[in-house]
Amino acid sequence: MNIGELAKQSGLAASRIRFYESEGLISQVGRQANGYRRYAPEALQTLQLIQSAQQAGFTLQELKALMPAPGEHKREELIEALERKIAQIEVMQAQLAHSKAQLLGVIEAVRAHPEDVPCSMGQKQVLASIKINP
Template identity: 90%
Template sequence: MNIGELAKQSGLAASRIRFYEAEGLISQVGRQANGYRRYAPEALQALQLIQSAQQAGFTLQELKALMPAPGEHKRDELIEALERKVAQIEGMQAQLAHSKAQLLGVIEAVRAQPEGVPCVMGQKQVLGVIQAPKR
């Protein structure tokens, strides 16, 4: 299939497909006599894999390291990379939960302030809540 067909089927712009090709993420590319790219059906699968992996948080560099060459299998490396990504996501979730708790504390501190309290005093109290050590 040509790049226009592949773009339509994948939902990606042709420029994005060419970028992935230049980065070495798509290797099933041939050239016709007129120089046009010709993609094997596996290219669509590769693009779908790239899109899914990026949505899961993988960078293009991580993907490039994990993409097997034709006939190559990287099962153990793939499992390790997926487990590392899960650990990274869990770390991010913990950080987000901490940030959320801090912000909820700030909201409560602001709500607890009487209407007429000067902003400087309120700011000091809010900063105290943010900087308070975790229990």
């Protein structure tokens, strides 16, 4: 299929597809006599995999390291990478939960502050109550 067809089926812009190709993420590309790109049907699956992996938090560099060459299998490397990504997500979740708890505490402090006192009076106290998580 040509790049226009692949763009339509994948929902991606042709420029994005060419970018993935230039980054080495899409290898199922041939050239016609007129120089136009010709993509194998597997290219659509590859694009869907790239989109799913990016939504799961993988960077393009991580994807490049994991994308197998045709006929190659990286099962153990893939499992290890997925487990690392889960660990990273769990760390981010803990950090977000900590931030949420702090913000809820700030909201309570602001609500507990008398309404007739100007905000600038308690602003430093409220901001000081926010602790940075190392």
